[in-house]
Amino acid sequence: MHASSNELLLPERADLDRHGAGLVLIVDDVPDNLSLLHDALDESGYTVLVATSGEAALQRAGQALPDIVLLDAVMPGMDGFEVARRLKSRPDTAHIPIVFMTGLTETEHVVAAFQAGGVDYVTKPIRPREVLARIAVHMQGARAARQARNALDAFGHATMAIHIGSGRAVWQTPLARKLLQAYFGAAEEGPVPEQLLQWVQAQSALAAQGLEPKPLALVREARQLVLNLQERTSDEDWLIVMREVSDTAVVEAMMQAFRLTLREAEVLYWVVKGKTNRDIGDILGSSPATVKKHLEHVYEKLGVETRTAAANLAMGKIGRLA
The missing domain is CATH 1.10.10.10 (Winged helix-like DNA-binding domain superfamily/Winged helix DNA-binding domain)
Known part of the structure; x- marks a missing residue:
């Protein structure tokens, strides 16, 4: 595998070989790291895409929607932390788990990786077997979550997950996005509306005290939107269920x-x-x-x-x- 293959145009996601273990996007500006990881992942049955810069990573992630991203933290230009923040700010890529690769082991860098949206990190020099083990764990969880989201989409449910710390939607069904736009005037990208975030924060505090969260009701002409805090999906992620009531x-x-x-x-x-x-x-x-x-x-x-x-x-x- 050579780094120059990174510059080839990507096929559409539907044309990618999806019969292997999954689709992995590796982002690193060092050709030797790309080659080492590409070969290890390829031998394990993964379909592999590569990017050598932050800009290329965003383009490839948006086009191919990989199952997981291996992301170098320190790169010239746009670093990995910024790449992660941008991926997490976009509805189509916010759900993709990100594993940081870094030689930086200081506490502030580890914290920065998680604050940017990473689910895990591995330290350099890269040990392929460790990376494969981490990928397997996170991809299994991501696949189960994706199947649940697809089921909600198929049945027309309005559901979303909100990360309290970042104030952003981790993922949302198409109907949830439509209702947010109708009742909050929310943009497709960016943080969730302030009123919604404040309500989630207040209800999560009630839940932490063992109290019953209270629904949020918004009125629009003879219709109203009722939002309920359903359950915590991770330390700072909450599942929200919306229901529009028409009288x-x-x-x-x-x-x-x-x-x-x-x-x-x-x-x-x-x-x-x-x-x-x-x-x-x-x-x-x-x-x-x-x-x-x-x-x-x-x-x-x-x-x-x-x-x-x-x-x-x-x-x-x-x-x-x-």
């Missing part, structure tokens, strides 16, 4: 029962839920004065004079609001 059917039922317009029914719906005019205005994108005007029309059509009377009549007529 559109209830709003439509109130329109039919009381001959209300859609907006009037929405206002009445949130009155029943105990919201103030200002709250309802924020939810529906209207001013409190506009909400008050709609509510006056609702009172007239229901034949009542107060919020309480309107809410009681609606709850009695539409039992599902209870």
